[in-house]
Amino acid sequence: MTQPDIDTHDQDETVMSKDEGPTFENKLSPSAIAILRLVRTFEEGGQLQVFQTDAEFELIRSMVTSYRGSLYSLLTRRLEEVVNLGDVSIISQRDVMSLIVHLWEDNISRLSKTELPFLETAIKNPGVALNELAKDSGLSYAQTRRAQKRLSESGVLRTVGMLNTYKLGLERVLIIFESPSLVLSGPYVQKTLMVDGYSPLVLVVATIPHKKRTELLDTIRSFRGSTGSVSVWSLSDGRPFFSGRYFNSQDGWNLDLLHFRLMLRKGGDPLLLADVATPSPGTPNRFTYADVKIIDALVDEYDSTGNDIVTSTGLSASTAFRRRAQLIKKRVVLPRARVNIPRLSDRVVCLLSPECAGDIISAWNHLPITYQSRIQNIEDSSEKKVLLVSALPVGSGRDLIKVLNDETSKIHDYSAHVVAAGTGQSTKVASMYDRRNDSWKWDVSKYFDALTYSVVRREATPNDIPLDLA
Structure with a gap:
């Protein structure tokens, strides 16, 4: 140093x-x-x-x-x-x-009484002006500004950009490998969740050109000879949520498992799941060199100003300011709140039938940070599930699953797992978009790899496991 x-x-x-x-x-x-x-x-x-x-x-x-x-x-x-x-x-x-x-x-994991409601509001309304956040969270403007400043400076709260897949002709997919010897990798793969155990589970999130869905399926089918099971699902954007229910200033973050158990017993009505939206075949792209550079800058930091983009991309000021405003207006990139509280390092992932999800989701909403999404089997569109992920106090994941197992009917289509490690990266539009042909680059042999499970597991880290899969 x-x-x-x-x-x-x-x-x-x-x-x-x-x-x-x-x-x-x-x-x-x-x-x-x-x-x-x-x-x-x-x-x-x-x-x-x-x-x-x-x-x-x-x-x-x-x-x-x-x-x-x-x-x-x-x-x-x-x-x-x-x-x-x-x-x-x-x-x-x-x-x-x-x-x-x-x-x-x-x-920084110990939040103040003003930071808790601010964070709950900010994660629901990313990119919203401070005066609106103050109104929605019931805080004064000064309190809101102080909460936003500290949470941003500490890295607890960031506003990043999420590619609007519908506008870009892309589709987000979830590939679930059970007991694999090989796992899909490559630049279109954005996130990986690893579940250890006697029958390891690997959840891979990829963003692919929707037009290439059939070719992806053919590629995934080739893995079926080397894995216990593999399935491919369309993944909705989903939404992150935050709750301060299990936080107190004395002890910090501490799950009240009895309360969670009693909330599970209240049950709920089965969920009615809509189809996961996919882009229309004729969705136009037509992005310039400046566009793709700005899109990548906004994905990294949605609040990037025109001056920030000039510095990071080398574009002229007039181009950066004009094209940034146009891309945001067209909603090519959407704001997305990312919350990272270090003492909430355990991750639990659940895959639920709509009937089971109706019983669990109201209790799940009390957990500190959660991500909730829908998935739809690409090979059997009638099969739909709810995907839940949560960030929990360190060491509490297995205890939560034990309560879930105790209170969930064995006849339900339900599984819950502690995520042991993961990886995360963003797909760079500048490297994957072919401006000459106004299309996404696609070559299975070039942009996808079949890596051994041991290599993928070794590269995954127990730190910074992805929570929001969009």
Whole structure:
């Protein structure tokens, strides 16, 4: 990490001398001492003289500025507690960084009484002006602005762009592999969820040209000799939801499984599921070079301004401002709220018949962050299901499934799984759209791979498992 010169004019020394300081300071490596100095200087607003910053430098800055309270005070107290346990020889830079991240993640996961209603409203109404969010959440404009600022700076809330597949002639599909030896991969594949166990399950989300649906089916059928079962489903955009029901300021996030069990017993009426919408065959594209660059920029950050797009794409200001406004007006890219609360790292996925979903979904709405969607079997359009995914407090996924299994009738078409790992990426329009032919590039041998299950599983991570599959 870049070692900055720190202007501590009119400030005490960031780390006290060994004779005066707490015992933990005698155990710090020189680079660990530099990290502590950075934290304190950022917190106190000291001046940093650096020629070049790096990723770790910027990470520390963002964590300190978005932390509620004094990160430095808690950090030094925890280090002292650890050293007082005895037998500590040295504390490295990596040890200090790991502790900082842990403390920061715990801090930003604890939401205030104004952030809870704001987040619930913001996830339902992405891209809406602050005054409207204030009105809908029952907060003042100032409270809303403060909540939005902290949640955005900490990364808890982002507004990204979602490709409007209907406008683009695309279709979002879910491919479910059961006990596979091979798994589909490639640039059209956006998300993968891995369920470990005796019979592993892999859920693959891909966005493909609707005109190529038949060719995709032929490709998937070729996997059936190497997997227990594989099915292909149209996947609706679905919607994310947020609830603060199981949060309190004292304990943070903690599922009340008895309450959840009692909510399940209330049941509900079977859901009537419409067909998953697909684009019409004649959906025109006709995007320019500037269009595809701007679309990709909006997908990464929907709130990107014209100036932001100029910086990231190199387009002229007039082109960036004009085409951005036109693409947003035509709803080629739609705003989508992404909520990431570090202490909600468990993922549970459920596949339900409409009858079973009616009994479960009202209870499911009380869970912290959820994604709800419809799927329709492409090979048998009469088969429709509800797909539910939830982000839960770490370690609570299996307990939730046990309650679901206890309270769900065995005759229902129902399955629930803890997601062990996953991957996520966005399909870059600039690389997949052929402007010369006004069509999406398609070559099964070039844009799809059959990777072994072990390779896909190894590349998946238990961190940042996708929640919103759209």
